[in-house]
Structures are given as structure tokens and as C-alpha cells.
Amino acid sequence: MKEIVIHSEYIKLDSFLKLADCVSTGGMAKALLQEGQVLVNGEPEERRGRKLYTGDRVKVESIGEFTVIQKS
Template sequence: MTDISVKGEFIKLDAFLKFANIVCSGGEAKILIADGQVFVNGEPCTMRGKKLHDGDQVVTAGGETFVVRTGN
């Protein structure tokens, strides 16, 4: 499990996938999410704009698991 730190109060799921280098583009993120290949807290998530908050969100995609860390 890898911690990924981002600025701000939250980050949207599609932007998180790009930030964590799971995908190279927003288009790739959209496809991965729509295909049900992204899990948030162990559940498939098909909402591109889902807001991820500090520590309480665990994202699994591309065979890797990440804990979201946000802050200013």
C-alpha cells in the first residue's frame, strides 16, 4: 500500500489516477473507471468525479493500492 499526498481538501478520482501515474490521460482514466477496474475502499467505483478525502479513501487500480493523503 502506497500513500499518495495531494494538495487541497480532496481530489477527484480521475485526477487521482493521473496524479498517481496509474494512467497517462483523462481518457484512460475514464475508460478504466467506466470498466469497473477501479476500487475505492474495496468497492468498484464508476464515478469519475468521486471526491477522495484524506486517509479514509483507499484506491486500488492497475494492481496497486493507494491511500489518499490530502492537505494544504
């Protein structure tokens, strides 16, 4: 599982997917979510604006698994 470091209280899911190099644009993030390829903490997620906090886990089908780590 790869750790993705954020420097704020939370990060929105679409921004997280870009930061984790899963997608390169917001449109690609939207498509990935609509196809049901993203799980957050084991649950399917379709909302691009979903806020992720330290400890949240994201699994992207065919890409990998990530966890959110906060550094101030």
C-alpha cells in the first residue's frame, strides 16, 4: 500500500487521484469514479468531492491501494 502525503486537514477525492498519479485530469477522475473503480475504506465511491482524511484508504481497480497520511 502506497502512502500519499497531504499537507492540510483533508483532500478531495478527485485531487487525491491526481496526486496519487491515478489520473491526470479531473475529467479522467470523474470517469473512473462513475465506472465504479474506486473504493474508499472498502465502500464504492462516486463523489469527486468526497473529503479524505488521515487514515482513509483508497483502492483503485487495476492501479493499486493507497492510504492518506497528513504532514503539517
